[in-house]
Amino acid sequence: MPFKRFDQARPFVTLGVAVAAWAILPGALKSFTRATFFELTAPISIVASHVGDLQEYWALRLHSKHELIRAGTELARLNASYQVAVQQTNELRAEIDRLESLLRLPSFTQYRYEHARVARRDFSGWWQRIVIRKGRNYGIPLGAPVIFSGGVVGRVTEVHAATSVVELISSPNVRLAGVVEGDVLGRPISFQGGVNPTFAPPTGIVEFVPLDVIASPTSTKRLVTSGLGGVFPPGLTLGTITVARIASDGLFKTGEVKLDERLGSLTEVTVLVPLATE
Amino acid sequence: MATNDVNLADRSGNLVESYKGYDPRIILFYFLIFALLLTLAIGLGYQQLSKTNEYAVAEKRQNQRRILVPGPRGYIYDREGRLLVGNRARFSVRLLLDEIRPEILREFRLIRNNYRAVNDKDIPTSREIWRIARVSVVQRYLDEVNRILLRQEKVNSGELDRHFNRELLLPFTLIDDLEPTEYARLLERLPVNSPASVYTFSTRYYPYGSAAAHTLGYVGTTDDVTIEDFPGDELRTFKMKGTMGRDGIEKQYDAVLQGEAGGMIFRVDPSGNRINPPIQQVFPRQGSNVTLSLDIDLQLAAEQALTYTEMAGAAVALEVATGEVLVLVSKPDYDLSQFAPRLSHAAAADMTERGAWMNRATQGTYLPGSSFKILTTLAGFRSGILTPESRAVCNGVYVLGRATFDCHDRHAHGDIGLETAIERSCNVFFYEYGREIGVDAIASEARRFHLDRPTGIDLPNETHAMVIPDPAWKRRERPDDGPWSGGNTLHLAIGQGYLTVTPLQMAAFTASVARGEVWTQPTLLHQPGRPAQRTEPIGLTPAQREALLNGMERVTGPHGTARILQSGLRGLPPLTGLRIAAKTGTAQKYSPKGMINFAWLIAFAPVENPQIAIAVAIEGDVPGEETGGGLYASPVVHAILKTWLEKRKGSPARITTG
Numbered sequence: 001m002p003f004k005r006f007d008q009a010r011p012f013v014t015l016g017v018a019v020a021a022w023a024i025l026p027g028a029l030k031s032f033t034r035a036t037f038f039e040l041t042a043p044i045s046i047v048a049s050h051v052g053d054l055q056e057y058w059a060l061r062l063h064s065k066h067e068l069i070r071a072g073t074e075l076a077r078l079n080a081s082y083q084v085a086v087q088q089t090n091e092l093r094a095e096i097d098r099l100e101s102l103l104r105l106p107s108f109t110q111y112r113y114e115h116a117r118v119a120r121r122d123f124s125g126w127w128q129r130i131v132i133r134k135g136r137n138y139g140i141p142l143g144a145p146v147i148f149s150g151g152v153v154g155r156v157t158e159v160h161a162a163t164s165v166v167e168l169i170s171s172p173n174v175r176l177a178g179v180v181e182g183d184v185l186g187r188p189i190s191f192q193g194g195v196n197p198t199f200a201p202p203t204g205i206v207e208f209v210p211l212d213v214i215a216s217p218t219s220t221k222r223l224v225t226s227g228l229g230g231v232f233p234p235g236l237t238l239g240t241i242t243v244a245r246i247a248s249d250g251l252f253k254t255g256e257v258k259l260d261e262r263l264g265s266l267t268e269v270t271v272l273v274p275l276a277t278e
Numbered sequence: 279m280a281t282n283d284v285n286l287a288d289r290s291g292n293l294v295e296s297y298k299g300y301d302p303r304i305i306l307f308y309f310l311i312f313a314l315l316l317t318l319a320i321g322l323g324y325q326q327l328s329k330t331n332e333y334a335v336a337e338k339r340q341n342q343r344r345i346l347v348p349g350p351r352g353y354i355y356d357r358e359g360r361l362l363v364g365n366r367a368r369f370s371v372r373l374l375l376d377e378i379r380p381e382i383l384r385e386f387r388l389i390r391n392n393y394r395a396v397n398d399k400d401i402p403t404s405r406e407i408w409r410i411a412r413v414s415v416v417q418r419y420l421d422e423v424n425r426i427l428l429r430q431e432k433v434n435s436g437e438l439d440r441h442f443n444r445e446l447l448l449p450f451t452l453i454d455d456l457e458p459t460e461y462a463r464l465l466e467r468l469p470v471n472s473p474a475s476v477y478t479f480s481t482r483y484y485p486y487g488s489a490a491a492h493t494l495g496y497v498g499t500t501d502d503v504t505i506e507d508f509p510g511d512e513l514r515t516f517k518m519k520g521t522m523g524r525d526g527i528e529k530q531y532d533a534v535l536q537g538e539a540g541g542m543i544f545r546v547d548p549s550g551n552r553i554n555p556p557i558q559q560v561f562p563r564q565g566s567n568v569t570l571s572l573d574i575d576l577q578l579a580a581e582q583a584l585t586y587t588e589m590a591g592a593a594v595a596l597e598v599a600t601g602e603v604l605v606l607v608s609k610p611d612y613d614l615s616q617f618a619p620r621l622s623h624a625a626a627a628d629m630t631e632r633g634a635w636m637n638r639a640t641q642g643t644y645l646p647g648s649s650f651k652i653l654t655t656l657a658g659f660r661s662g663i664l665t666p667e668s669r670a671v672c673n674g675v676y677v678l679g680r681a682t683f684d685c686h687d688r689h690a691h692g693d694i695g696l697e698t699a700i701e702r703s704c705n706v707f708f709y710e711y712g713r714e715i716g717v718d719a720i721a722s723e724a725r726r727f728h729l730d731r732p733t734g735i736d737l738p739n740e741t742h743a744m745v746i747p748d749p750a751w752k753r754r755e756r757p758d759d760g761p762w763s764g765g766n767t768l769h770l771a772i773g774q775g776y777l778t779v780t781p782l783q784m785a786a787f788t789a790s791v792a793r794g795e796v797w798t799q800p801t802l803l804h805q806p807g808r809p810a811q812r813t814e815p816i817g818l819t820p821a822q823r824e825a826l827l828n829g830m831e832r833v834t835g836p837h838g839t840a841r842i843l844q845s846g847l848r849g850l851p852p853l854t855g856l857r858i859a860a861k862t863g864t865a866q867k868y869s870p871k872g873m874i875n876f877a878w879l880i881a882f883a884p885v886e887n888p889q890i891a892i893a894v895a896i897e898g899d900v901p902g903e904e905t906g907g908g909l910y911a912s913p914v915v916h917a918i919l920k921t922w923l924e925k926r927k928g929s930p931a932r933i934t935t936g
Contacts, residue, residue, distance in 0.1 A: 175470050177462035188462035192470065208367070208478060228459045229466030251350065251367040251480055 042163045049119040111272040123264045124198045128171035135160045145272045150260035151237030153269050170202035178238050179226040188226045202259040209253040215244040344510040346503045348520030349537020350480040352565035356574040357804040366483030369456035372449035377473040385411035419474045420452050426467045427460050447516045484614040492608045492637035495526020496617040505539040529738045537565040571602035571804040580607045583917035591896035592638035594785035598888045599810040601798045608638040640740045643778035644895050647863030648703045649878040650773025657723035659822045663714045666825035669695045672706035700829030701838045705772050712771020721748040726796050735800045747776035785893035788880040792888030830859035842912045850916045857885040874898045879911035
């Protein structure tokens with residue numbers, strides 16, 4: 001009879017022993033185990049991502065030639081407009097360089113652009129992050145800003161051998177200094193990711209908004225990076241302030257920011273690698 | 279017995295025991311158990327029913343903490359709605375001490391083990407190691423902030439100890455004067471879940487710097503933060519520092535400006551660490567705003583002109599009809615922004631050395647000099663001794679017994695009438711009539727104009743030290759100086775001797791004379807459409823009033839003592855189209871350094887419809903130097919009237935705040 005009772009309890013005892021063993025393991029070993037686990041599973045994400053790419057490729061192969069020709073034409077138009085935009089950007093950049101040299105202003109931090117494919121997206125109530133297919137192998141540093149065509153994506157929070165984890169700006173763990181576009185005084189505003197339920201459009205919150213900033217769902221204000229924090233260059237889109245109400249202290253307003261919904265379906269991002277750190 | 283043992287042995291093998299039969303001995307145990315259960319039930323009932331509240335309160339005390347947050351203060355505006363005092367956010371980086379306790383514990387063990395490892399004989403006490411560990415951990419966080427901000431700040435260990443022991447739930451301030459760029463850097467570079475984070479707090483903001491410093495006053499910090507209709511009085515309460523008016527309007531209307539405190543009640547763990555979110559929370563509310571009667575354009579004009587003299591002094595301007603204070607200047611003054619968030623020792627010492635703390639408009643008592651001759655004239659009219667036609671011969675000196683009393687610089691004015699005597703401020707004329715009028719009539723008239731008491735303006739600490747002397751006062755206050763003499767009366771008649779008044783009193787007196795009444799209550803609160811004050815009429819005949827006003831207007835004429843107001847001298851443009859009634863005064867006072875002059879000018883305008891009354895007093899700073907009212911005080915009055923005139927004509931004044 002006693003043997004039978006022990007047999008029944010064996011799974012619990014095993015679990016208890018495992019938990020106890022994990023609890024008494026040194027911290028370094030635990031960290032190593034976690035990192036190893038991530039590195040071991042990383043190829044799965046990468047392979048899955050490549051398979052996804054392949055699947056997309058074959059899906060595209062199924063399109064008719066007409067569709068492909070039409071898409072090619074649209075793409076050519078888009079490319080043409082981008083080329084014009086690039087040319088204008090280059091002219092503006094040259095003008096900025098000229099003015100900076102005239103005024104002897106220091107240049108902003110220079111970055112190297114590292115484009116990366118998104119391997120995995122965790123866009124849920126628990127996590128707001130993506131895994132990209134570049135890591136230490138491409139010199140991605142910890143804390144580097146990540147952007148896409150719609151503005152800021154987030155910051156690199158973990159760097160692994162061939163992958164990196166990017167915490168999205170919709171995550172409450174990301175905070176940065178923004179500024180309302182067009183604010184000549186350049187007053188910094190605290191932006192932080194909000195609590196975003198699964199499948200809900202991504203939002204953030206702003207604090208320390210100057211009292212003269214008026215925003216409502218019908219009259220939104222664009223929030224861009226301030227460049228004062230030293231991490232993100234200035235002028236990158238964060239989102240639009242849709243609500244700004246006076247805070248309890250009467251000194252500032254607090255508000256809500258609507259973020260780009262494409263954050264939940266990103267496929268390509270760009271990591272800004274500060275050249276100074278390299 | 280053996281049988282029983284066997285039975286027991288048999289029964290012990292069975293899993294279920296059963297009793298057959300009835301054992302009377304067990305009844306005793308039934309009673310015993312019942313009694314014990316009853317005792318427990320009664321005890322439980324007593325504890326649960328009778329002492330419920332007591333335990334509930336004790337439980338709350340043990341596991342709940344209350345935090346009170348002061349509400350922001352209200353704003354102060356001038357009469358045209360321009361912000362004089364507001365609130366500005368200051369950014370600070372603070373550390374939540376209750377979140378770093380585990381780290382401190384680890385640090386404590388590390389330090390202790392290190393001491394033990396080296397077998398140090400001078401190992402500190404456990405209490406000292408705790409202190410070292412606390413400072414070490416907090417400094418580590420401060421170093422991280424220093425690294426981001428490129429600063430070299432150090433932790434104040436004494437302050438940290440005090441904070442740790444008394445205000446554990448409140449964040450400890452690491453740096454409290456962050457620039458916007460620094461705050462932005464910390465926002466991005468400090469981890470979101472770090473115990474160190476950026477906070478904001480309200481501090482007073484003065485858009486006009488030192489303007490009206492003495493009137494506006496300043497605030498100091500206080501721990502006396504109270505909240506109404508918020509539960510938890512019995513709980514251990516932590517209070518964020520609030521502000522309290524310490525001087526000026528900030529003190530006078532502290533109850534109005536003071537915001538309503540907010541509060542939070544948190545549950546805490548056995549170590550006293552906060553568990554979010556709060557159980558109960560009430561947001562703080564901003565205090566009410568106050569609109570002052572000051573006109574900042576006039577105030578700045580007066581301050582610039584007074585600063586230009588490089589002497590101490592005061593200037594007051596009142597709206598004649600209502601008594602609302604348009605200007606209230608005292609120099610030297612101080613920069614109000616130095617008080618936010620707190621005044622440094624060096625700044626306080628500098629202010630003390632310069633004598634900047636004193637509001638000379640309401641606390642400075644001065645001999646009024648010849649500006650008092652207006653009151654002597656009124657007393658003469660009312661006593662019937664002086665008439666508009668009265669005349670006297672001035673030979674430059676007046677002889678009374680064996681004493682001689684000089685006219686101004688012993689200048690002989692010759693045979694002059696009342697108007698000329700006022701115009702040229704002839705002492706001999708007023709000696710002669712003053713002696714006839716007598717001390718009692720002059721002192722009585724001064725009291726009728728409330729010159730013997732504080733005005734009751736809505737500012738704290740107005741002086742009570744003004745003196746309207748008479749024989750009884752001298753017997754009481756100056757017994758060593760002998761009885762009241764004829765010379766004392768002569769001095770009183772020209773505003774010298776024991777007489778002292780404040781600039782504010784003289785401004786109120788001037789406004790009263792302008793209105794033809796005996797009293798003007800000055801006030802600093804602006805009330806649109808405030809009705810004109812109505813007090814006892816002075817009781818002059820039209821001829822008497824005309825003579826008085828003529829004399830005062832001639833003071834600003836080509837031969838008057840304040841002629842620079844209208845003559846275009848000294849680069850001051852004439853105030854075209856404005857009729858000004860004025861009276862200068864130059865009083866002498868013996869100081870340890872020598873004889874000091876006080877320059878006075880009282881004025882009102884326009885003569886035909888008085889709207890603004892002004893009094894300016896300037897302290898001479900060089901013994902023996904001629905600091906005449908006409909020369910030194912006139913530019914200040916000119917600046918006020920020029921600005922007032924420009925605004926009245928619709929041309930906005932252009933004043934720089936410097």
